[in-house]
Amino acid sequence: MDDDILTTLKILIIGESGVGKSSLLLRFTDDLFDPQLSATIGVDFKVKTLNVEGNKTKLAIWDTAGQERFRTLTPSYYRGAQGAILVYDVSSRETFAKLDNWLNELETFANKPDIVKMLVANKIDKPNREVTKEEGLKFARKHSMLFIEASAKTKEGVEIAFEELVEKILQTPGLWENRSTGLNVTNTSSPNQNGNCGYC
Amino acid sequence: MSDLPKDYDIIIVGTGLTESILAGALARIGKSVLHIDRNQFYGGEFASHTLNNLMEWSDKIKRYPDIENDREQNDKSCFKKCNNDLGKYYTEIEYSFSDLETQDKLLKLSRKFTLDLTPNIFYSRGQLIELLISSDVAKYCEFKMVSQILTLDRDGNVQKVPTSRSEVFKSNKLGMLEKRSMMQFVQAVLKDDNFNELIEPEQLQTISFRQLISNKKFPQIINDYLINAVAMCPNEKDNALKGLNDTKKFLTSVGRFGDSPFLYSMYGAGELPQCFCRMSAVFGAIYYLDMTIDKFHINSENRIESITTKNDKEEFKFNCKNLIIDSSYAPIDYFKSIDNLISHCILITDKTIYKNDDGLDHISLLFLPKMKDTDIYMIETSYASNCSPQGYFVVYLFCRNTRKTSRENFEKCIETFFNIGELDENKPNVLFSCFYSHIDSDYFVHELDKISNRPNNLHFVSGCQPKLDFDHHVEQAKKIFNDICPNDEFMPKPPDPEDIIFGDETENKNEISKETNQNETSE
Numbered sequence: 162m163d164d165d166i167l168t169t170l171k172i173l174i175i176g177e178s179g180v181g182k183s184s185l186l187l188r189f190t191d192d193l194f195d196p197q198l199s200a201t202i203g204v205d206f207k208v209k210t211l212n213v214e215g216n217k218t219k220l221a222i223w224d225t226a227g228q229e230r231f232r233t234l235t236p237s238y239y240r241g242a243q244g245a246i247l248v249y250d251v252s253s254r255e256t257f258a259k260l261d262n263w264l265n266e267l268e269t270f271a272n273k274p275d276i277v278k279m280l281v282a283n284k285i286d287k288p289n290r291e292v293t294k295e296e297g298l299k300f301a302r303k304h305s306m307l308f309i310e311a312s313a314k315t316k317e318g319v320e321i322a323f324e325e326l327v328e329k330i331l332q333t334p335g336l337w338e339n340r341s342t343g344l345n346v347t348n349t350s351s352p353n354q355n356g357n358c359g360y361c
Numbered sequence: 362m363s364d365l366p367k368d369y370d371i372i373i374v375g376t377g378l379t380e381s382i383l384a385g386a387l388a389r390i391g392k393s394v395l396h397i398d399r400n401q402f403y404g405g406e407f408a409s410h411t412l413n414n415l416m417e418w419s420d421k422i423k424r425y426p427d428i429e430n431d432r433e434q435n436d437k438s439c440f441k442k443c444n445n446d447l448g449k450y451y452t453e454i455e456y457s458f459s460d461l462e463t464q465d466k467l468l469k470l471s472r473k474f475t476l477d478l479t480p481n482i483f484y485s486r487g488q489l490i491e492l493l494i495s496s497d498v499a500k501y502c503e504f505k506m507v508s509q510i511l512t513l514d515r516d517g518n519v520q521k522v523p524t525s526r527s528e529v530f531k532s533n534k535l536g537m538l539e540k541r542s543m544m545q546f547v548q549a550v551l552k553d554d555n556f557n558e559l560i561e562p563e564q565l566q567t568i569s570f571r572q573l574i575s576n577k578k579f580p581q582i583i584n585d586y587l588i589n590a591v592a593m594c595p596n597e598k599d600n601a602l603k604g605l606n607d608t609k610k611f612l613t614s615v616g617r618f619g620d621s622p623f624l625y626s627m628y629g630a631g632e633l634p635q636c637f638c639r640m641s642a643v644f645g646a647i648y649y650l651d652m653t654i655d656k657f658h659i660n661s662e663n664r665i666e667s668i669t670t671k672n673d674k675e676e677f678k679f680n681c682k683n684l685i686i687d688s689s690y691a692p693i694d695y696f697k698s699i700d701n702l703i704s705h706c707i708l709i710t711d712k713t714i715y716k717n718d719d720g721l722d723h724i725s726l727l728f729l730p731k732m733k734d735t736d737i738y739m740i741e742t743s744y745a746s747n748c749s750p751q752g753y754f755v756v757y758l759f760c761r762n763t764r765k766t767s768r769e770n771f772e773k774c775i776e777t778f779f780n781i782g783e784l785d786e787n788k789p790n791v792l793f794s795c796f797y798s799h800i801d802s803d804y805f806v807h808e809l810d811k812i813s814n815r816p817n818n819l820h821f822v823s824g825c826q827p828k829l830d831f832d833h834h835v836e837q838a839k840k841i842f843n844d845i846c847p848n849d850e851f852m853p854k855p856p857d858p859e860d861i862i863f864g865d866e867t868e869n870k871n872e873i874s875k876e877t878n879q880n881e882t883s884e
Contacts, residue, residue: 226642226643227642228642232650237501344503346490346499347499
């Protein structure tokens with residue numbers, strides 16, 4: 162069924178609590194927006210297939226499950242990720258100031274050295290902006306990140322953020338071709354489903 | 362921290378494996394859970410460290426005060442001060458590098474090493490793997506086959522044990538008759554649960570497995586394979602039933618995911634607690650690291666009502682209906698001197714202990730019965746599991762302590778396999794070694810549970826045991842879960858991730874498209 166899928170990519174969304182990580186995710190995967198969406202509970206990851214320049218790519222986009230709140234994301238959350246979306250809220254300077262910490266964390270735990278990073282300035286629909294576009298752009302350049310301004314509420318910039326990220330990942334040699342050689346244990350991954358023993 | 366809720370169904374202290382499984386199981390059924398750990402990292406006794414972090418960890422423990430220093434007697438008061446002195450839990454820690462040049466070289470590669478404080482491997486049909494599959498937590502982790510089961514033959518040479526039918530028939534160590542008698546035994550073990558073809562029912566618990574095998578008059582090499590590498594039941598106290606059950610577990614695990622019965626966790630065993638914590642967080646548990654329990658408060662009905670936590674800056678009080686704590690945080694006045702110790706050794710080496718002709722990196726298990734007077738488990742990991750840089754190997758040894766120091770338990774074993782003192786270029790060189798022991802917390806928890814005025818909503822959890830697989834921890838988690846929630850199912854498979862995005866159902870979410878969800882494995 163997945164024969165025409167070029168590759169599966171793991172994408173992370175990180176940033177301070179309340180900047181709209183789950184909202185961006187949900188807007189992208191399901192084109193939904195819920196202004197009442199409270200602190201993240203029950204969000205694990207979402208899967209969406211994206212067509213980038215004729216290449217069908219399956220994205221597994223991982224949300225923080227609320228573990229960003231007290232900076233307790235597990236190192237295993239970062240493992241194997243080819244792309245990371247760092248989010249801040251343009252109406253909160255504090256969330257912008259904390260980006261350095263998130264970059265550090267990414268640097269410490271992400272095990273693919275050339276992981277592609279996209280900085281998303283969210284909530285540009287809000288009137289009380291505290292961080293200008295120029296500041297965001299400057300920060301992104303300094304840390305070699307892609308940059309886009311977006312609003313999960315109005316949809317602006319959301320789709321293109323993911324598309325550009327994926328495009329960049331596919332252009333980075335060695336980042337996605339060498340699939341992890343680990344074994345996933347499931348009931349169906351058995352090479353020997355009928356017998357219960359390799360000796361028989 | 363001030364915006365944290367104050368009331369919880371369950372507070373869990375320590376992010377070791379049993380605690381993390383419990384956090385997942387309890388959050389899964391909707392209990393409110395606060396999960397904390399005194400360390401900045403997940404896993405506690407089960408953590409995996411980089412080389413630098415392992416050194417920091419041991420330096421920190423060595424700095425803890427002496428056992429008697431801060432003993433506070435508070436039996437009569439309504440609160441109990443909890444232990445945060447890891448020096449009471451770990452003893453005899455030491456580490457060293459072979460030389461300064463090697464030290465510089467290894468420290469530059471520090472982050473490429475994943476060193477497990479509690480290394481282990483898992484039967485493909487053991488309880489941990491079954492739980493990962495049935496709970497869907499398996500989606501957070503990856504494994505590698507333990508591709509070489511090794512044994513030390515009577516001449517002191519390392520041999521690879523054939524683990525599948527095809528390997529048995531390909532083996533050039535076994536003659537045709539030996540192959541047949543081994544296969545006959547294997548088939549008899551698998552035939553039924555009472556092992557009728559092999560033994561009279563009344564003998565199952567009265568004779569040892571060793572005796573049973575020797576009664577079969579197999580050639581010596583088959584005896585050794587079966588006792589030391591398959592059942593791993595070499596002692597007189599291992600009865601025939603235990604040996605046959607362990608043999609069966611080994612045999613039925615072969616072929617589930619590959620030719621070997623065992624799996625090793627990619628990036629080390631420290632991944633496993635994190636996977637259960639991730640599931641727990643997805644179901645709403647709150648995580649706070651670098652925050653320890655200072656004391657708990659007991660009400661007039663002898664129940665724990667609240668706990669006080671602290672870190673460098675703050676103190677907080679939380680209310681709970683049940684408290685689950687790792688035994689290393691047990692109240693200070695519950696700590697007694699415990700003689701039962703479990704010893705560990707971590708080595709970084711430059712060669713594998715068994716060079717396979719295929720040129721690939723492997724993960725190996727070698728069981729060493731009666732090395733001096735204890736049974737030692739040896740696990741060698743490599744670049745194959747992303748636990749070391751290419752060209753380096755990590756060797757773990759663990760056993761029940763029978764000597765004065767951690768190091769003494771392993772000295773003979775290290776001399777046997779590694780290039781120590783004399784120059785034998787075929788043997789691996791030890792570049793780094795670390796030794797430590799900790800109390801047998803299973804024994805300790807057994808003692809703790811006997812304390813008569815222990816609050817009945819306090820649950821102690823123990824750490825690792827010197828044996829293969831983590832069945833013990835799954836069983837312990839199930840037992841505590843049943844004590845707290847006797848009527849609930851333990852970790853049922855969660856719904857499709859697409860269905861659990863929102864906690865509230867006020868909006869009609871049925872329209873959410875399912876077509877993009879190809880991630881789930883169907884049963």
